[in-house]
Amino acid sequence: xxxxxxxxxxxxxxxxxxxxxxxxxxxxxxxxxxxxxxxxxxxxxxxxxxxxxxxxxxxxxxxxxxxxxxxxxxxxxxxxxxxxxxxxxxxxxxxxxxxxxxxxxxxxxxxxxxxxxxxxxxxxxxxxxxxxxxxxxxxxxxxxxxxxxxxxxxxxxxxxxxxxxxxxxxxxxxxxxxxxxxxxxxxxxxxxxxxxxxxxxxxxxxxxxxxxxxxxxxxxxxxxxxxxxxxxxxxxxxxxxxxxxxxxxxxxxxxxxxxxxxxxxxxxxxxxxxxxxxxxxxxxxxxxxxxxxxxxxxxxxxxxxxxxxxxxxxxxxxxxxxxxxxxxxxxxxxxxxxxxxxxxxxxxxxxxxxxxx
Amino acid sequence: xxxxxxxxxxxxxxxxxxxxxxxxxxxxxxxxxxxxxxxxxxxxxxxxxxxxxxxxxxxxxxxxxxxxxxxxxxxxxxxxxxxxxxxxxxxxxxxxxxxxxxxxxxxxxxxxxxxxxxxxxxxxxxxxxxxxxxxxxxxxxxxxxxxxxxxxxxxxxxxxxxxxxxxxxxxxxxxxxxxxxxxxxxxxxxxxxxxxxxxxxxxxxxxxxxxxxxxxxxxxxxxxxxxxxxxxxxxxxxxxxxxxxxxxxxxxxxxxxxxxxxxxxxxxxxxxxxxxxxxxxxxxxxxxxxxxxxxxxxxxxxxxxxxxxxxxxxxxxxxxxxxxxxxxxxxxxxxxxxxxxxxxxxxxxxxxxxxxx
DNA sequence: GTGAAAGCGCTAACAC
DNA sequence: GTGTTAGCGCTTTCAC
Numbered sequence: 018x019x020x021x022x023x024x025x026x027x028x029x030x031x032x033x034x035x036x037x038x039x040x041x042x043x044x045x046x047x048x049x050x051x052x053x054x055x056x057x058x059x060x061x062x063x064x065x066x067x068x069x070x071x072x073x074x075x076x077x078x079x080x081x082x083x084x085x086x087x088x089x090x091x092x093x094x095x096x097x098x099x100x101x102x103x104x105x106x107x108x109x110x111x112x113x114x115x116x117x118x119x120x121x122x123x124x125x126x127x128x129x130x131x132x133x134x135x136x137x138x139x140x141x142x143x144x145x146x147x148x149x150x151x152x153x154x155x156x157x158x159x160x161x162x163x164x165x166x167x168x169x170x171x172x173x174x175x176x177x178x179x180x181x182x183x184x185x186x187x188x189x190x191x192x193x194x195x196x197x198x199x200x201x202x203x204x205x206x207x208x209x210x211x212x213x214x215x216x217x218x219x220x221x222x223x224x225x226x227x228x229x230x231x232x233x234x235x236x237x238x239x240x241x242x243x244x245x246x247x248x249x250x251x252x253x254x255x256x257x258x259x260x261x262x263x264x265x266x267x268x269x270x271x272x273x274x275x276x277x278x279x280x281x282x283x284x285x286x287x288x289x290x291x292x293x294x295x296x297x298x299x300x301x302x303x304x305x306x307x308x309x310x311x312x313x314x315x316x317x318x319x320x321x322x323x324x325x326x327x328x329x330x331x332x333x334x335x336x337x338x339x340x341x342x343x344x345x346x347x348x349x350x351x352x353x354x355x356x357x358x359x360x361x362x363x364x365x366x367x368x369x370x371x372x373x374x
Numbered sequence: 375x376x377x378x379x380x381x382x383x384x385x386x387x388x389x390x391x392x393x394x395x396x397x398x399x400x401x402x403x404x405x406x407x408x409x410x411x412x413x414x415x416x417x418x419x420x421x422x423x424x425x426x427x428x429x430x431x432x433x434x435x436x437x438x439x440x441x442x443x444x445x446x447x448x449x450x451x452x453x454x455x456x457x458x459x460x461x462x463x464x465x466x467x468x469x470x471x472x473x474x475x476x477x478x479x480x481x482x483x484x485x486x487x488x489x490x491x492x493x494x495x496x497x498x499x500x501x502x503x504x505x506x507x508x509x510x511x512x513x514x515x516x517x518x519x520x521x522x523x524x525x526x527x528x529x530x531x532x533x534x535x536x537x538x539x540x541x542x543x544x545x546x547x548x549x550x551x552x553x554x555x556x557x558x559x560x561x562x563x564x565x566x567x568x569x570x571x572x573x574x575x576x577x578x579x580x581x582x583x584x585x586x587x588x589x590x591x592x593x594x595x596x597x598x599x600x601x602x603x604x605x606x607x608x609x610x611x612x613x614x615x616x617x618x619x620x621x622x623x624x625x626x627x628x629x630x631x632x633x634x635x636x637x638x639x640x641x642x643x644x645x646x647x648x649x650x651x652x653x654x655x656x657x658x659x660x661x662x663x664x665x666x667x668x669x670x671x672x673x674x675x676x677x678x679x680x681x682x683x684x685x686x687x688x689x690x691x692x693x694x695x696x697x698x699x700x701x702x703x704x705x706x707x708x709x710x711x712x713x714x715x716x717x718x719x720x721x722x723x724x725x726x727x728x729x730x731x
Numbered sequence: 732g733t734g735a736a737a738g739c740g741c742t743a744a745c746a747c
Numbered sequence: 748g749t750g751t752t753a754g755c756g757c758t759t760t761c762a763c
Contacts, residue, residue: 025496025522027756038734043758054732071520076497077438078756081739086434088481088499106463117484122499124445124481127474139382140433141740142445142479163428165382277664284666307634309641309666384740395750400742411748435740438755498756 026070035059035066042067046074085144088122089330090137092148103302104272104319108171111323112147119331139165145330147171150219151182167333171326174220175342183333184342185326187317189221189299192347193228193269196297196315199349200267201236205295205358208238209265213275214249222271225299229269250275255282260368266358267295273304276312280354287370293362295355310353317347383427392416392423399424403431442501445479446687447494449505460659461629461676465528468680469504476688496522502687504528507576508539524690528683531577532699540690541699542683544674546578546656549704550585550626553654553672556706557624558593562652562715565595566622570632571606579628582656586626607632612639617725623715624652630661633669637711644727650719652712667710674704 028046032039037059045055045063055063066072080086091112093105116123121144126137138146138160145166151157151173161168161181168182175184200208210229212222226245233240244265248254255278270276276298283290290296290310298305301314325343385403389396394416402412402420412420423429437443448469450462473480478501483494495503495517502523508514508530518525518538525539532541557565567586569579583602590597601622605611612635627633633655640647647653647667655662658671679702686698 025498028758029756039757040734040759041732047758056732059733073496075438075756076499077434077443078498078739079758081432081434081438081741082756082758084739109466113482113484122481122483124479125470126479127470139430141382141435142433281664307638308664385742386740396740397742397750397752404742413748416749432740435755436742438757439740439742441755 025075026072028072028074031063031067031070031072034070035063037063080141084141086142087120088124088143089116089327089334090124090126090143090146092126092146094150094152103304104300107302107319108149108323111320112327115324115327119327121331145169145334147326147330148173150216150221151176152218153220153223167330169326169330169333171322172219172221174224183329185322185329185345186220186224186343187322187345188347189224189317190228190231192299192315192317193225194232195347195349196269197229197232197236197238199313199351199355200269200295200297201232201238203267203295203355203357205267206238207264207266208233208240208244209263209268210245211268211270211275212245212247213271214247216271217247248275250278255279256286259283259286259288259364262364262368265294266362267297267355270296270298273298273300273302273308273312273314276354277304277308280308280310280312287367291354291356293359293367295358297355301350305350305352308354313352313355314350315347316350318345321345382432383429385429385431388420388424388427388429391427392420394420437498441498443499444477445481445500446473446684446691447481447483447500447503449483449503451507451509460661461657464659464676465506465680468677469684472681472684476684478688502526502691504683504687505530507573507578508533509575510577524687526683526687526690528679529576529578531581540686542679542686542702543577543581543700544679544702545704546581546674547585547588549656549672549674550582551589552704552706553626554586554589554593554595556670556708556712557626557652557654558589558595560624560652560712560714562624563595564621564623565590565597565601566620566625567602568625568627568632569602569604570628571604573628574604605632607635612636613643616640616643616645616721619721619725622651623719624654624712627653627655630655630657630659630665630669630671633711634661634665637665637667637669644724648711648713650716650724652715654712658707662707662709665711670709670712671707672704673707675702678702 028039028042032042035042041055041059042063045060046067076086091109113123124143126146143166145168146164147169149171151170153174153176158176161176164181170182170184172186173184174186197208210226212226216222229245230240232238246254259282268279270279276296279296280290283294288294295313297313297315299315299317300319301312301316302319305312305314322343322345325345329341329343385396385399389399392399398412398416399420402417403424433443448466470480481500483503500523502525503521504526506528508527510531510533515533518533521538527539527541529543530541531543554565565586567583569583573579586602587597589595603611603615616639625636627636633653636653637647640651645651652670654670654672656672656674657676658669658673659676662669662671679700682700682702686700
């Protein structure tokens with residue numbers, strides 16, 4: 018056994034020292050509208066005793082009694098894998114700040130056990146849960162319906178278990194459309210749409226893909242099979258791609274990191290963005306100001322969404338049953354990585370120049 | 375009052391349904407070497423009853439009883455302000471992964487109340503604490519000595535309250551020296567050392583500054599007052615600096631974000647890095663591969679340090695009283711942002727070219 | 732106004 | 748081997 022927090026003083030000891038009852042101590046220290054009233058003199062006495070003894074209330078016991086923990090859980094599936102980039106920093110920070118402001122603590126949950134999900138969610142430790150990028154699989158719907166505590170899905174879209182949770186999402190469908198429209202207005206006719214292997218199943222991906230396809234259909238942009246790709250970005254996909262001398266004049270990427278990798282590769286191959294190739298990404302955090310060229314992006318308000326998720330959750334915890342969904346609008350953040358399509362792009366001379374250099 | 379997790383089944387109900395005692399249920403479900411032994415038949419019966427009732431143990435009650443929460447706290451002072459960049463992502467992810475592997479949960483703590491710090495640390499909710507960038511102020515030392523739970527300081531150096539905690543740090547002193555040596559070997563004689571306003575008081579900053587000064591002294595590099603600056607990077611410090619036509623031929627920055635901002639500004643002013651100016655930064659995460667030019671860095675093993683912090687803490691929690699400190703070596707990661715000092719740098723022509731463009 | 736006592740759900744020591 | 752019971756530390760109802 019380790020040296021434990023066993024030595025700590027209890028409420029009982031404070032009561033004894035002050036010569037009053039436990040109830041009196043509890044009432045004074047919680048300073049709530051209690052049924053009992055304490056004279057200022059004894060209140061002062063109690064305060065002093067508590068101070069003398071360095072009394073600190075045990076949160077476990079209090080929570081057990083009150084059924085309140087002031088602690089909410091945040092689920093990141095794949096936390097370890099995809100935390101690269103500004104997206105998760107802003108999301109996490111947004112959630113944390115809003116929580117702290119309201120005197121709540123934040124617990125990060127590892128992947129929720131799909132077999133015994135309730136073990137993490139229903140064990141009394143959490144007042145509520147925010148689940149990022151909630152997948153739409155049947156087992157998750159099952160979890161939702163059996164979840165005994167308030168639940169908010171962030172960056173996810175309503176499922177069949179719609180009434181069991183509130184959903185906070187960005188208009189990814191509309192965002193993808195904006196991207197296509199922007200490229201269409203610039204004159205692009207052949208687009209590449211890239212998804213990320215690790216996140217191909219998240220709700221945002223499906224929405225963006227749908228938006229891409231619909232916008233292309235509306236604007237008479239032809240879409241072939243090879244115009245939609247799923248990359249892991251750890252193989253030589255990019256090199257292979259460029260050396261296949263593709264017809265695409267513009268690429269829509271999954272996120273800024275993905276775009277960053279692409280920009281790097283392009284640069285090393287002597288491909289100039291946006292002159293030879295336009296690139297547009299999702300998210301639009303401070304990262305997109307740091308790439309060269311700066312990234313044109315579809316913006317989604319990551320931080321606001323995080324704040325909204327917390328507010329919705331806390332409202333639910335406080336008994337408001339409105340499980341209103343929110344879909345945040347996206348917009349185009351124009352920077353320097355998109356322009357008109359190249360007139361006479363000659364892949365071989367571009368790639369040859371690279372070899373000779 | 376909200377709809378609460380009150381409806382959940384208790385161990386008692388399971389016992390009743392299985393027709394056995396509570397003790398039997400507890401023993402079976404915890405499957406520990408208990409003093410009591412259960413026949414396989416009744417064990418099966420109990421398992422079934424628990425399953426039928428969707429029983430999930432209440433963690434609050436269990437922790438209250440066992441004095442164990444399987445939850446550790448992570449303190450980020452300034453969490454909101456300085457979370458930009460890869461440093462915190464790697465740190466956080468490193469801590470989280472190692473914790474999850476050991477069946478611990480992670481709670482993020484907002485700024486610890488300096489007046490009543492024990493309220494967050496001694497309230498029974500946490501088995502231990504990791505405090506990032508622990509400052510060396512007297513009140514913090516006081517907190518340390520009164521902290522009732524195991525404590526590890528990450529990215530911090532031993533204070534007077536040395537025996538009260540374990541310290542995990544990188545050799546920032548040596549790292550700063552490496553940076554100066556590298557620049558010295560390239561021929562630089564006038565160096566600028568930049569610190570960050572928000573973090574000028576963290577232990578790493580002091581160590582780096584000391585390393586910088588000592589290395590310069592050893593290598594006969596002159597250091598004047600204006601060669602050490604504290605920037606907030608939200609003003610026009612950089613512009614003012616460059617337009618003052620400084621003599622420095624190389625800059626050592628606080629972190630990659632800082633360096634990134636600097637690179638951007640330089641580029642917009644037509645200053646070419648590293649031809650006109652060498653830049654070297656601390657940290658060396660994946661970010662430094664994405665800048666243009668790629669950043670030469672002093673590497674510190676952020677993730678390993680996070681892992682070590684968790685391991686040390688868990689060891690302490692399990693009763694090992696060794697509060698061994700670790701100082702991780704740093705190294706130079708050579709990339710493209712440093713080279714020999716410019717021979718005849720003409721600020722006016724560089725900055726004029728910018729105006730005309 | 733104040734104090735005694737019940738009990739949140741669980742575990743572990745101790746009788747059977 | 749199995750069941751009974753005493754609390755962990757707190758809040759809150761109910762008599763005084």
